[in-house]
Amino acid sequence: MAYLDAYSGAFSNKEAKHLLSRTSFGATNALVTNAVSLGLNATISKLFEEKPVTNFPLKYFLDGTGNNEIIDPDAKYGETWVIAPAYPQVDTSRERTRIYRARNNSSYAWSFLQMQNAEISIQEKLTLFWHNHFVCENTNPHREFFYMHLLRENALKNFKELVKKVTLDTNMLLYLSGNQNSNTAPNENYSRELLELFTIGKGDAVGNGDYTNYTEKDVVEIAKVLTGWRVRGLNNTDALVPYFTNNRHTKGDKFLSHRFNNAIISENGENEYKDVIDVIFQQEECSKFITRQLYKWFVNAEITLEIETHIILPLAKIIRENDYEIVPALKVLLSSDHFFESTFCMIKSPIDLIFSATKSLLLTAPKTSVKDEYEFAYVLYLMATDLEQSIYHHPDVAGWKAYYQEPLFYKTWVNSYLLPKRLAYCKTLVTGGQITIDEKKYTIPPLVPVLQLTAEITGAENPNTLITTLADQLFNYGISQEQLDALKDILIPGLPDFEWTVEYTDYLANPNDIALRISVDKKLRDLIGTMVQMSEFQIM
Known part of the structure; x- marks a missing residue:
């Protein structure tokens, strides 16, 4: 092999x-x-070309024009709220909560627009990877946005340096209690996750408080290293900038275990966190750990001994040789025989599923207004959230279960509760209709341009050509004769092929005939709406 x-x-x-x-x-x-x-x-x-982010989330509510509109004093309609104060000065806490909710929704919709509009670029996929790797819950719209912005800006950069930046991000300091970690009240939340989830992995237990890659003593000592960092309140102009308080920092040397070769972290004040991260990254296991996570994200969740030996270890070596730059190793993986042999082994995540539908079917956000564009993207966010992949809201600090929970892995996306919803949302994106999420109803118009989609297919007047070409676009391999016949029965139930040929040819000759247009449009939506519900569309 x-x-x-x-x-x-x-x-x-x-x-x-x-x-x-x-x-x-x-x-x-x-x-x-x-x-x-x-x-x-x-x-x-x-x-792998870096694409700097030049636009930011926009306010898409019209001020004061209805009961559900938000008056945000620091951002006008169609302008970004990101440069506004993190703590809006309004009369009541209720108004402030409403403003925060509007900013959050704007951020979520904007994130989905970045994914929808990305072209040949791995940056958004890696941004979501890091978001799932360095899980951090929302504490405030500004903190939340700038945390994701940090991940997006560093998505293609150095893993070790990203760990250092994440460690001092104010959203992370608040989420994992780094803000409360002091010499008089040590808090081990972040030091534990830094080791177990972010850098080296726990490994098997080999003794009391001793694991393959670190010990409980290391968790305690690294927590001491990280003492002294604080976060200012939202009404402070430097709310997004962490600061170091020396009198809350644990003084003196910190002693790591035999798992880190009994390394000593010398007293170094506000730079101590960098020193301990450098020591952690001296362990080869860090490179293996991140390589396994990347492999699960891009290739396959199951890592056999054969994959560990022939894929993980060589890629980890490349990462170490490049001082934890991940791009060289990823380029090797994605250009390899193994990658192109690893097909149809991944169930699409909800976000992948939604965008495979929109992009395959030329479905784009309406450009009629900022409000229409953002509300469309926000509904996509709600769909993914309802399918249990919500950005900024992971089920726990370990991330989405599909990437770590054995033996199901990706199969967690398609249990008996979620699968019917997945199928319904896929069809609704094609045919339009009403969906209900958290007891609120949303109307989805039939935005997929099925007539345009079909017009781009040479020989679309032949139902066999039409269906097999659509299958090639929606799936990644051919369909059987039995499937072709079943789909043809959706398009022209019980009728011979020439019935479609005559009707579609008549439509092409008379595109302004409303009755013909409606009939052809409905047949195509029924056909494609069925195809996106097929199991072949659920995997990649």
Whole structure:
């Protein structure tokens, strides 16, 4: 088996779609065609181009025009609230809560627009990866946004340096009690997760308080290292900037265990956190730990001994040789024979599912107004949340279960409760309709341009050609004759092929005939609405 040998096979639509589906959120036909024309190596290079964020979440409520509108004194409609004070000066706490809710919703919708609008780029997929790796709950819209902004700006950069930046982020300091960690009241929340979830992993228990990669003593000593960091209140202009208080810091040397070669962290005040992170990263296990997490995210959740030996260890070595830059190793993985052999083994996450529907079917947010665009994206966010993948709101500090909970892994996305919802949302995106989330109803218009989609298919007047081409666009491999026949029965129930040929040809000759247009549109929506409910659409 070739494992990490460079892939040398054909780079056709199938391979391009596999690559783009795993590294971004869905892929339009245009993106797939572009990737094929570029070739594998150039597509990989393009995927890893850094794209600076030049736009920020906008306020999309109209002030004072209705009972549900928000008056935010520091941001006008259509302008960003991100540069406004984190603590709005309003008359009542109720108004402030409403403003926070509006800002949060804006941030969620904006995040989904970034994923929807990303083209050939791995940046958003990696941003979500880091968001799931460094889990941090919402404490305030500004803290929340700038935490994600930190992850987005560093998504393609150095893992070790990102750990240092996350450690002092005010959202993280509040979430894992770093703000309360002092010499008189030590708090081990962050030091424990720094080791267990963020850098090196726990490993098996080999003794009382002793694990493969660290000990309970290390948790205690690292907590001492991290004492003294504080967060200012939201009404302070430096609310997003952490500060160090020397009189709350535990003085003196800190002594790590044999798991870290009995390293001594010398007294170094506000720079001590950097010193201990550097010591942690001297352990080879850090590179193996992050490599396994990346493998589960991009390739497959199950890591066998064979995969550990031939994939994880060589990639971890590349990461160490590059001082914890992750891009070189990821490029090797995504260009390898192994990656292109690892198909149809991943159940789409809710976010992947939603965007594979929107992008495959040319469904975009309406551009009629900021409000319409953001409300469309916010509904997508609500769908993903209802399917138990909510950005900023993980079930616990370990992240989404699909990436760590054995033996189910990705199968957690398709239990008996979630699967019917997944299928219903997929169909609704195509056909339109009403959905209910948290007892609130939302009306989804039939935004998928099915007539445009079909117009781009050569030979669409032949129902066999139409269906097989749509299957190639929506799935990543062909369908059986039995499936083709069943889908044809959705398009033209019980009728011979020529009935579709005549009707579609008549429509093309008379596109302004309203009755014909409505009839063809409905048949196409019924067909595609069924196809996105098929099991083939649920995997990638």
